[in-house]
Amino acid sequence: MEMEIQITAGPIAENPPPLACSGAAGAWTEFRGLVRGEENGQPIGALEYEAYPEMAERELRRLLTELSAQYPCLSACVIHRVGVVPVGEAAIYVGIASAHRAEGFALLAAFMDRLKQDVPIWKRRALPLDLVGDDVRRLTPSSQKPEAPHVVPCRSVDEALADIRLRCAPLPPTRTPLAEAFGLVLRETVCAPDDLPAFDRSAVDGFAVRCDDSATEFRVVDSLRAGDWKPRALQPGEAVRIATGAALPGDGLQVVMQEDTQREGDLLRVLRRDTNLHVRFRGEDLRAGQALVHDGARLDAGALALLATVGHVAPLVSPRLRVLHLTTGDEIVPPNQVPRPGQVRDSNSILIRSLLRDWPCDVTHRHLPEDFETAWRVLDEGRAANADLLLVSGGASVGERDFTRALLERLGFEIVFGRIKARPGKPTIFGVNGHRVAFGLPGNPLAHFVCFHLDVATALGRLLGAAELPQFLPGKLAVELRDKPCPRETLWPARLEWTGFAPVLRPLRWRSSGDITCLAEANALIRVPAGCGVLGAEEEVEFLPTMRLTAGRTTRPDET
Ligand code: AMP
Ligand code: MG
Numbered sequence: 001m002e003m004e005i006q007i008t009a010g011p012i013a014e015n016p017p018p019l020a021c022s023g024a025a026g027a028w029t030e031f032r033g034l035v036r037g038e039e040n041g042q043p044i045g046a047l048e049y050e051a052y053p054e055m056a057e058r059e060l061r062r063l064l065t066e067l068s069a070q071y072p073c074l075s076a077c078v079i080h081r082v083g084v085v086p087v088g089e090a091a092i093y094v095g096i097a098s099a100h101r102a103e104g105f106a107l108l109a110a111f112m113d114r115l116k117q118d119v120p121i122w123k124r125r126a127l128p129l130d131l132v133g134d135d136v137r138r139l140t141p142s143s144q145k146p147e148a149p150h151v152v153p154c155r156s157v158d159e160a161l162a163d164i165r166l167r168c169a170p171l172p173p174t175r176t177p178l179a180e181a182f183g184l185v186l187r188e189t190v191c192a193p194d195d196l197p198a199f200d201r202s203a204v205d206g207f208a209v210r211c212d213d214s215a216t217e218f219r220v221v222d223s224l225r226a227g228d229w230k231p232r233a234l235q236p237g238e239a240v241r242i243a244t245g246a247a248l249p250g251d252g253l254q255v256v257m258q259e260d261t262q263r264e265g266d267l268l269r270v271l272r273r274d275t276n277l278h279v280r281f282r283g284e285d286l287r288a289g290q291a292l293v294h295d296g297a298r299l300d301a302g303a304l305a306l307l308a309t310v311g312h313v314a315p316l317v318s319p320r321l322r323v324l325h326l327t328t329g330d331e332i333v334p335p336n337q338v339p340r341p342g343q344v345r346d347s348n349s350i351l352i353r354s355l356l357r358d359w360p361c362d363v364t365h366r367h368l369p370e371d372f373e374t375a376w377r378v379l380d381e382g383r384a385a386n387a388d389l390l391l392v393s394g395g396a397s398v399g400e401r402d403f404t405r406a407l408l409e410r411l412g413f414e415i416v417f418g419r420i421k422a423r424p425g426k427p428t429i430f431g432v433n434g435h436r437v438a439f440g441l442p443g444n445p446l447a448h449f450v451c452f453h454l455d456v457a458t459a460l461g462r463l464l465g466a467a468e469l470p471q472f473l474p475g476k477l478a479v480e481l482r483d484k485p486c487p488r489e490t491l492w493p494a495r496l497e498w499t500g501f502a503p504v505l506r507p508l509r510w511r512s513s514g515d516i517t518c519l520a521e522a523n524a525l526i527r528v529p530a531g532c533g534v535l536g537a538e539e540e541v542e543f544l545p546t547m548r549l550t551a552g553r554t555t556r557p558d559e560t
Contacts, residue, residue, distance in 0.1 A: 001068040002075035005060050007053040007121075009083045012090040025074050025097040029104030031112065033092040035085050039126040046086040051121040052166055056080065059119040059169060063111065071107035073098040078111075080121055113189055117296050117465050120166050152398075152405075152418035157454070157489050157527075160420045160430070164458045167416055167432045170465030171321070171388060175314040178307060181299045183360045184317040185464040189295045193310055195283030200248045204278045206257045207239040207268055208248055211277070218268040224249065239268045248279060255279060296467025318464040321361035324387035325352050326379070328394040328404070329443060330370040347445050347516060348393040355452050359460050361389070370395075372403040376410065384411055388436060388463060391456065394443030397427040404440035405429055413438050421488045421530070424513030425451045430459075437463065444513040450491045450525060453546045472527055472542040475503035477535055481526065485533040496524035496545060505543050523547045 077095040098104035173187035218239035226245035255278040262269040335345045368375040395402040413431030424447035429440030461469040494505040508518040527542040
């Protein structure tokens with residue numbers, strides 16, 4: 001299929017030239033996505049889109065190529081606008097030439113479904129209503145801001161998250177048998193191939209009779225069990241014995257519950273007839289073509305049961321991620337060892353391993369010595385190169401022996417940022433190398449906990465193509481939170497409780513990022529704005545939940 005792809009900072013023309021296509025084209029299908037005047041219920045003036053153009057173009061091409069195998073079309077033209085797009089203007093234009101309209105429609109629908117998931121083009125923010133006209137057009141996408149090469153790039157929490165979402169793209173999907181798909185992320189929207197149920201079936205054990213037959217005595221002419229398929233036209237006065245789940249023999253029938261009848265040989269006496277037909281009608285659960293499970297969903301027990309029901313036995317999913325966790329520091333000893341003065345037990349390995357259990361990944365761990373060159377020799381370069389996600393605990397700061405950044409650079413990672421204006425967790429390094437992603441996490445356990453839920457979980461969600469990424473939610477403080485104002489945002493460990501329907505947050509006690517006791521209780525992080533000293537009881541706050549309700553898989557014990 002011929003393709004023309006443009007990522008542009010300017011407006012999309014009213015009539016983009018369709019691709020030249022041969023006389024084989026019978027249809028030109030067009031889609032133009034406009035910015036709506038509302039976002040999350042609030043009126044807005046514009047949306048700002050960000051993209052890493054080369055990566056986005058490559059992904060768009062890959063996506064179209066993949067989909068065109070399923071929906072053969074002749075050519076496609078995709079124009080995506082980035083930067084500030086005012087309300088009413090087009091953010092995306094897609095044109096598809098195909099032999100018949102059906103393939104064009106199908107390719108377009110599938111493409112738009114996958115676009116948001118797979119392509120690193122990101123809605124960065126909504127701009128308020130009063131920022132319209134020329135002011136809006138003067139704003140440039142922030143991805144175009146040049147970064148001084150000698151400075152360790154520093155980000156606000158929002159900027160760091162936007163960077164992670166942009167720079168982590170979903171890994172190529174693969175098909176997996178249902179039995180191995182638990183916990184994986186679905187990368188296609190699965191629609192019902194048939195109506196569900198596929199035929200009218202009895203909801204009870206009883207006798208099928210005509211709805212329009214008000215007789216009280218019937219002759220039993222047949223018996224149907226689940227699995228039988230015996231269509232017949234029932235005559236007045238006739239009844240058919242029918243089991244729960246068995247297909248009804250025809251239309252216009254009611255099933256009388258066995259408990260409401262008396263039977264003597266072929267003679268059936270109906271004692272009671274209620275208004276309930278006791279039939280599960282064809283398509284009453286779902287109609288053919290309706291979406292069953294959406295792209296980006298985590299396949300839990302219920303979703304897998306649904307896929308099994310419709311015979312979708314090899315769903316397209318993201319592969320399990322290969323994660324390599326490296327701990328650093330000569331003062332660190334295994335938890336089963338008694339530390340000598342000055343030493344500390346390793347708590348980050350089990351913390352990271354346990355947090356990763358919520359994600360479909362296979363974790364390998366290795367401890368590196370403090371000296372860079374020795375560490376480099378110890379590091380199995382091949383294993384590091386194979387990992388989709390590399391996590392390095394400790395050594396992320398600027399101390400003499402902090403080598404995480406150098407290590408990542410030697411492994412070929414581009415350092416996207418090296419610090420976040422957040423407390424705890426300031427020295428956090430984020431790097432990318434092709435589709436591979438690395439984080440250098442500050443060694444303190446509380447900082448680890450925060451950075452995992454904020455940064456690593458966002459990357460995991462993106463790499464896996466999950467529809468839901470970690471996000472801040474609104475809640476209320478249970479009690480006053482008082483602290484010295486900090487120039488950085490604080491992610492304050494808290495206990496999330498539900499009173500009625502509202503989430504309420506109880507701040508936990510902590511003094512430094514080296515604290516660990518609060519981790520046993522923390523299930524949320526309160527977002528305390530920079531410079532804020534006191535937040536009153538009952539005050540509205542944003543928080544990030546740190547517990548998941550979905551199941552994961554344990555990692556293999558031989559991997560430590
Ligand atoms: P670093 O980021 O290497 O400067 O480490 C900061 C602090 O975290 C130091 O007090 C380390 O001893 C501690 N730390 C580093 N790694 C671990 C670990 N795996 N388990 C527990 N504490 C650690
Ligand atoms: Mg260290």
